[in-house]
Amino acid sequence: MVSGRYQRGGMGRLPHAVLERFSLYLREAEGRLARGESTVSSQELARALGLTPAQVRKDLGAVGPLGARGVGYRLQPLVAALRHALGTDRRWPMALVGVGQLGRALVRHRGFREQGFCFEAIFDRDPRLVGRRIEGLRIEGVDRLVERIRAAGIRIAVLAVPPEQAQPVASDLVRAGIKGILNFTATALAVPDDVAVVSVDLGFFLEQLTHHIVSMAQPPRRERDSA
Amino acid sequence: MVSGRYQRGGMGRLPHAVLERFSLYLREAEGRLARGESTVSSQELARALGLTPAQVRKDLGAVGPLGARGVGYRLQPLVAALRHALGTDRRWPMALVGVGQLGRALVRHRGFREQGFCFEAIFDRDPRLVGRRIEGLRIEGVDRLVERIRAAGIRIAVLAVPPEQAQPVASDLVRAGIKGILNFTATALAVPDDVAVVSVDLGFFLEQLTHHIVSMAQPPRRERDSA
Numbered sequence: 001m002v003s004g005r006y007q008r009g010g011m012g013r014l015p016h017a018v019l020e021r022f023s024l025y026l027r028e029a030e031g032r033l034a035r036g037e038s039t040v041s042s043q044e045l046a047r048a049l050g051l052t053p054a055q056v057r058k059d060l061g062a063v064g065p066l067g068a069r070g071v072g073y074r075l076q077p078l079v080a081a082l083r084h085a086l087g088t089d090r091r092w093p094m095a096l097v098g099v100g101q102l103g104r105a106l107v108r109h110r111g112f113r114e115q116g117f118c119f120e121a122i123f124d125r126d127p128r129l130v131g132r133r134i135e136g137l138r139i140e141g142v143d144r145l146v147e148r149i150r151a152a153g154i155r156i157a158v159l160a161v162p163p164e165q166a167q168p169v170a171s172d173l174v175r176a177g178i179k180g181i182l183n184f185t186a187t188a189l190a191v192p193d194d195v196a197v198v199s200v201d202l203g204f205f206l207e208q209l210t211h212h213i214v215s216m217a218q219p220p221r222r223e224r225d226s227a
Numbered sequence: 228m229v230s231g232r233y234q235r236g237g238m239g240r241l242p243h244a245v246l247e248r249f250s251l252y253l254r255e256a257e258g259r260l261a262r263g264e265s266t267v268s269s270q271e272l273a274r275a276l277g278l279t280p281a282q283v284r285k286d287l288g289a290v291g292p293l294g295a296r297g298v299g300y301r302l303q304p305l306v307a308a309l310r311h312a313l314g315t316d317r318r319w320p321m322a323l324v325g326v327g328q329l330g331r332a333l334v335r336h337r338g339f340r341e342q343g344f345c346f347e348a349i350f351d352r353d354p355r356l357v358g359r360r361i362e363g364l365r366i367e368g369v370d371r372l373v374e375r376i377r378a379a380g381i382r383i384a385v386l387a388v389p390p391e392q393a394q395p396v397a398s399d400l401v402r403a404g405i406k407g408i409l410n411f412t413a414t415a416l417a418v419p420d421d422v423a424v425v426s427v428d429l430g431f432f433l434e435q436l437t438h439h440i441v442s443m444a445q446p447p448r449r450e451r452d453s454a
Contacts, residue, residue, distance in 0.1 A: 014438060014442075016435075019434070019435060019438055020431070022434075023428075023430075023431045023434050026434075027413075085438070086434045086437060086438050087434070087437030087438050087440060087441035087442075088433075088434055088437055092433075092437060101331065101332040101335045101336070102332045102336070104328065104332070105328040105329045105331070105332040106429075108328045109328070109329070109429065111413060111429065111430055112429070112430070112433070115430045115433070117430075117433055155440055156433070156436055156437070156440070179436075179439070179440045179443065180436030180437070180439055180440055181436075182429075182432055182433060182436065186254075186338060188275075194443060196435070196436055196439035196440070198432045198433075198435050198436055200427065200429075200432060201250075202333075202336065202338065202339070202409075202427075203250075203338055203339070203342045203344075204247070204250045205409055205425045205427060206315075206319075206339070206342070206344055206383070206409060206425075207246070207249075207250050207253075207313045207314070207315055208243075208246060208423070208425050209383055209406075209407030209408075209409065209423055209425055210313060210314030210315055210319060210383070210407070211241060211246055211312070211313050211314050212406070212407055212423035213314060213382055213383070213406045213407055213423070214314035215241075215314075216406065216421060
């Protein structure tokens with residue numbers, strides 16, 4: 001399991017670092033468009049995102065001939081091209097498995113819908129939850145998962161079940177035709193090569209912060225070694 | 228903002244990729260220890276995590292002389308050394324700002340406590356929430372944030388406020404002495420160089436999955452170009 005990114009490398013067309021920058025360009029361009037701007041220069045993008053203008057021009061050159069010397073990038077075609085490259089120029093129905101605290105927070109998260117991600121089927125193992133409604137969606141039993149996801153043609157699933165249920169549910173999701181899993185279970189999942197898993201492991205993110213804090217509190221290694 | 232990892236590079240002692248592998252070694256070693264094992268070989272670690280044995284030996288060699296030829300790594304000292312390197316060999320009190328759906332799910336998340344991360348102060352701007360209790364913690368007003376965090380000596384904060392409140396709250400957190408922010412606001416934060424920000428942007432993770440799915444559905448670029 002690799003946290004917060006591909007479990008398997010190089011499955012998509014773009015390398016991970018470029019993909020990450022594409023997401024940043026898209027957020028920045030959408031923000032400027034929303035503020036009524038119509039163009040942006042590679043210098044402005046570079047400054048906003050902490051990159052070099054040369055890096056910005058190289059990355060965006062790969063998307064298509066979007067920039068013009070002296071004018072910069074027109075924001076509307078830039079946003080459209082980035083969304084197309086990232087695959088978010090369409091609506092993506094999603095399934096959720098595990099309607100606990102985290103699952104409920106995810107269903108209610110408004111950001112998903114704004115980006116075109118929409119929960120269409122939600123499942124839980126607990127018979128006391130089955131039949132209840134959240135945000136207009138009826139909670140269904142996991143026994144119906146494969147059939148329902150196949151019938152709806154859903155390709156993306158969010159996994160928010162307890163760790164011990166993670167692998168069996170993931171295997172069902174694969175059988176149902178799911179090709180991308182957002183995994184909140186802090187469990188490594190065994191899936192076929194054509195299925196991408198992005199694992200969101202909050203403990204891993206916190207370890208990055210604590211490593212930063214304890215590193216800062218220590219003198220640099222070279223000084224200690226020569227002391 | 229870089230999603231799911233350091234906002235600024237190279238602040239801690241370890242490069243990001245090594246840090247990520249340390250977290251994976253730690254999870255794997257803790258799991259084996261919990262199952263009653265006492266040693267693990269570099270081959271076993273490599274197989275479990277999809278790495279090469281040489282990479283494992285190089286990474287763990289940097290932590291200390293933990294392995295012995297023919298015996299492998301003893302799990303107990305390995306776990307202790309990895310926790311020390313990551314800074315998780317102690318208890319970390321945390322603050323939460325923003326007690327909405329996501330904030331509540333985070334406070335109730337059991338994994339944090341098991342790893343030594345413990346919410347000690349939680350804040351919200353909404354006067355209707357102030358005074359209520361979640362998991363035994365009293366929700367306090369954000370006006371008390373700087374004073375309370377300073378008095379408690381808290382260094383890590385989880386930010387789960389609406390985007391428009393993100394920067395002002397982050398500035399207050401910095402004034403209060405916070406050195407690490409887990410940022411759920413999908414907003415780039417301006418903070419001093421000695422403060423680390425790890426941003427968890429769920430839209431970014433989903434874009435990785437959609438890019439994977441649309442890339443798979445297309446023929447490789449070379450074939451299309453020569454067609």
